[in-house]
Amino acid sequence: MMKAPVGGAKHQLLPSCSLLALLAAFALPMQAEAAGTRAGSTISNTASASYDAGGGPATIDSNRVDLLVDELLDVTVDSSNPADVPTTPGATGQLLTFSVTNNGNGVEAFGLTTIANAGGDDYDPAVTQIYLDNGDGVFDAVADTLYTPGANDPSLDPDQSIAVFVLATTPGTVIDGNRGIVSLVAAAKTGTGAPGDSFAGQGEGGGDAVVGSTGADGTDAGAFAVSAATVTLVKSAVVTNSLGTADPIPGATITYTIVATVAGSGSVNGLAITDNIPADTSYAPGSITLGGTALSDAADADAGDYNGTRVNVALGTVAGGQSRTVTFRTTID
Amino acid sequence: MRTALFLLLAALVPGQAFAANQVALDNLVFVERVSTDAQGKQRILLEEPKVVVPGDRLVFVLNYRNAGAQPADKFVITNPMPSAVRFADAGDTRPLVSVDGGKQWGLLADLSVPMTDGTRRAAQPADVTHVRWAFQKPIPVGGTGKLIFRGVVK
Numbered sequence: 001m002m003k004a005p006v007g008g009a010k011h012q013l014l015p016s017c018s019l020l021a022l023l024a025a026f027a028l029p030m031q032a033e034a035a036g037t038r039a040g041s042t043i044s045n046t047a048s049a050s051y052d053a054g055g056g057p058a059t060i061d062s063n064r065v066d067l068l069v070d071e072l073l074d075v076t077v078d079s080s081n082p083a084d085v086p087t088t089p090g091a092t093g094q095l096l097t098f099s100v101t102n103n104g105n106g107v108e109a110f111g112l113t114t115i116a117n118a119g120g121d122d123y124d125p126a127v128t129q130i131y132l133d134n135g136d137g138v139f140d141a142v143a144d145t146l147y148t149p150g151a152n153d154p155s156l157d158p159d160q161s162i163a164v165f166v167l168a169t170t171p172g173t174v175i176d177g178n179r180g181i182v183s184l185v186a187a188a189k190t191g192t193g194a195p196g197d198s199f200a201g202q203g204e205g206g207g208d209a210v211v212g213s214t215g216a217d218g219t220d221a222g223a224f225a226v227s228a229a230t231v232t233l234v235k236s237a238v239v240t241n242s243l244g245t246a247d248p249i250p251g252a253t254i255t256y257t258i259v260a261t262v263a264g265s266g267s268v269n270g271l272a273i274t275d276n277i278p279a280d281t282s283y284a285p286g287s288i289t290l291g292g293t294a295l296s297d298a299a300d301a302d303a304g305d306y307n308g309t310r311v312n313v314a315l316g317t318v319a320g321g322q323s324r325t326v327t328f329r330t331t332i333d
Numbered sequence: 334m335r336t337a338l339f340l341l342l343a344a345l346v347p348g349q350a351f352a353a354n355q356v357a358l359d360n361l362v363f364v365e366r367v368s369t370d371a372q373g374k375q376r377i378l379l380e381e382p383k384v385v386v387p388g389d390r391l392v393f394v395l396n397y398r399n400a401g402a403q404p405a406d407k408f409v410i411t412n413p414m415p416s417a418v419r420f421a422d423a424g425d426t427r428p429l430v431s432v433d434g435g436k437q438w439g440l441l442a443d444l445s446v447p448m449t450d451g452t453r454r455a456a457q458p459a460d461v462t463h464v465r466w467a468f469q470k471p472i473p474v475g476g477t478g479k480l481i482f483r484g485v486v487k
Contacts, residue, residue, distance in 0.1 A: 036387025037417040037487050043385065045362055047395050047412035051405040051472070053355045062360035062395065069417065069486065072386040105387050207384045 035158035039071035039106030040205010071203030073188040074103035074212035075110055077220040080163070084179060084225035087125075088266060090172035094125065095139055096222035098164045098184040102156035104212060106204030109155040109189040112147060114166055114182055115219075122178035125168035125224055130184075133163035153189055168224070176228040176264035176320075187217035229264035229320045231271060250332050254281065258326045260315065267319040273326050276310045284329035288313065291325055355401035356472070358410065361394040385486050391418060395480040397472070404471035410480060411435075411465045420461035423482035431463040432456045438465060 037043070047062040080097035087094045102108055114127045130147040131139060132154055144165065145152060154162050166182055174180070190209045191199050193216065203209040241252035248254070258275065262268050277283045288295040288304040290313055295304030304313045304326075313326045363379040370376060379392060395412065399405045413435070414420050420430070429438040432446050444456035464482050472478075 041417060043415045043417045043486065045360060045393060045412065045415050045418075047358055047360050047410055049356055049358045049397060049408065049410045051356050051408040053399075053401050053403040053405045055355075055403075057407070058355060060356060060358055062358040065360050065362045067362060067382055067391075068384045070384045070386045072388070210386045212386070212388075 035103065036072070036105045037069045038158065038205075039069055039104075039203050040207060041069045043067040043069060068205070068207045069105070070198070070207040071106035071108070071190075071205070071209045072104045072212040073108060073190055073192070073209055073216035074214045075108070075186050075188060075216060075218045076101050076103055076214060077184050077186050077218040079184075079220045079222040081222045084223045086227040086266075087170045087180075087224040089170060089174050089226060089228055091170045092128070094168045094170055094224055096166045096168070096182055096184075096224070097139070098166065098220060098222065099161050100154065100156070100164055100184075100186045100218070101161040102158055103214065104188070104216075105158050106209075107155060107157055108204075109153040110186040111149055111153050111189055112164060113149070113185045113187075115185060116168070116180070116182045118181065118183060121181040121223065123171055123174045123180045123226075125170060125180040125182050127166060127168045127182060129167045131165040131167070133165065137163050139165040166222070170224060170226065174226045174228075176226055176230070176266060178226040180224045180226075181221050182223070183219050183221040185217060185219045190216070192216040227264070227266040229262050229266040229268045229318075231268055231318075232261045232263065233273070234259045234261070235275075248332055252332045253284065254330050254332065256328055256330070259323055260318070260326070261323040262318045262320050264320040267317055269317045271315040271318050271324075272312060273315065273324075274310055274312045275328070277330055280333050281330040282333055283311070284331055287327075287329035289327045290315075355399070355403070356405050356408070357398050357400055359396040359398075361396070363392040363394065365390040365392060387486050389486045390421070391484050391486065393482050393484065396477065397480070398477040399472040399474055402474060404473050404476075406471040408468040408472050409465060411463060412482070413463050414461055414484065417487050418484040419487050420458045420464065421483040421485055422458060423464060423480075426466065426480055426482070428480075428482065429465045429467060430456075430461045431465070432460040433462065435463045438463075 044064055044066050046064045048059060050057060050059045078099045080099055085096060100110060112130055116124045116127055131144040132147050134143045156162060164184060166184055168182055190202050193211045195211055195213050195215060197211040199209040201208065235256060235258045238255045239246045239248045239252050241247060241249050258273055260273055283306055285297060288311055290303055295302045297306040299305040311328050315324050318324060364382040364385055366378045366380055368376050368378060395410060397410060430441050431438050432444050441456055445453040446456050446460050447453050466480055
């Protein structure tokens with residue numbers, strides 16, 4: 001089947017003004033594309049024409065135009081932590097995960113750096129190490145590779161990604177709710193610059209290396225959020241005696257109340273309340289309570305005990321916003 | 334060093350010397366570069382590239398000329414798309430295209446491609462594998478013309 005949509009009229013060069021309009025009408029913005037045709041490959045174009053000029057069918061080929069495909073330098077960095085990563089004051093080895101992707105069309109090595117002091121947060125995490133993932137996407141200080149700039153810059157194929165782990169220490173001075181941002185920057189080792197800048201002869205396959213729409217460097221930020229808790233202890237005493245007054249006379253009973261209040265978005269582990277029995281008083285056996293429930297004096301399954309000199313109540317883990325109330329009684333000697 | 338030609342000039346660039354054939358066909362490829370001048374106006378330059386990068390927009394120009402002594406009848410020009418170039422458009426030259434490697438031909442709007450589920454979808458410019466122009470009337474002696482299509486480096 002052969003339609004003939006083009007008439008015989010176009011046997012003249014198009015007026016250049018029409019061509020101008022024609023081409024201008026096609027103009028579209030450049031679009032960023034992933035990888036694409038491999039750097040160093042050749043695009044060849046040849047057209048052919050068939051016709052009959054009275055001597056039977058004839059065919060001719062046009063000249064061939066060869067275009068070398070240059071290396072495009074493009075990279076993106078994405079944080080793999082969509083939400084803030086919880087941390088605590090003074091904590092070490094705090095982990096942020098990033099993904100670095102070669103969006104160019106040639107093999108390229110990328111240098112990695114971090115920025116922790118760019119502002120926009122409450123503190124600067126102290127970055128201690130960068131690790132390159134071994135492919136499982138999970139940080140493991142033994143299996144993954146410690147990154148040393150310039151020594152083992154990750155080399156990525158077109159469209160290949162690598163997970164990068166950034167380890168940081170949280171300063172001991174931070175308080176609950178503080179945020180600390182760390183950005184990972186990946187930059188093409190061949191060079192970076194404005195889109196369109198080129199590095200002559202440095203492309204894969206012998207062509208130039210051309211900076212793509214990303215500027216040949218990429219960055220993304222991850223953040224830590226301090227989740228800390230503080231404990232406040234408030235102790236009060238109430239004296240009762242046989243006279244029905246509050247005078248601390250011998251034989252009077254003193255009821256101590258200790259309230260432990262935990263504040264903050266974190267929690268406190270291993271919280272215990274210990275109180276020595278004051279001199280010239282005697283512990284009233286079996287008087288320990290926690291939250292209104294009596295506890296035995298023996299060191300046993302319940303949380304409280306009295307060892308002859310002090311009262312101890314183990315509260316375990318208490319989350320921020322909660323409180324625990326412990327009471328015990330003594331008698332004035 | 335690439336030679337940057339203004340669009341106007343590019344349109345007037347003569348084809349290479351035509352061979353002493355009955356009919357000569359000359360193939361030129363330009364890349365469109367968009368530049369922004371100090372006033373912020375965008376200007377499109379056509380360059381004759383030695384090298385390209387993915388995403389570059391290419392303009393393929395085919396100049397033909399009947400250099401023989403007889404009119405050339407049944408004149409058909411065929412250009413297979415380079416595999417690394419995605420067809421974009423052919424302006425108002427309304428070529429026939431193939432989306433199956435040259436087996437079937439038609440206007441792009443009339444063609445479809447099979448889907449894995451057995452149905453067919455309308456053909457898109459990216460499906461084009463060949464571009465073809467078939468002339469109804471003979472090319473007269475000395476007749477010349479220019480055909481243009483555009484593609485994007487994959």
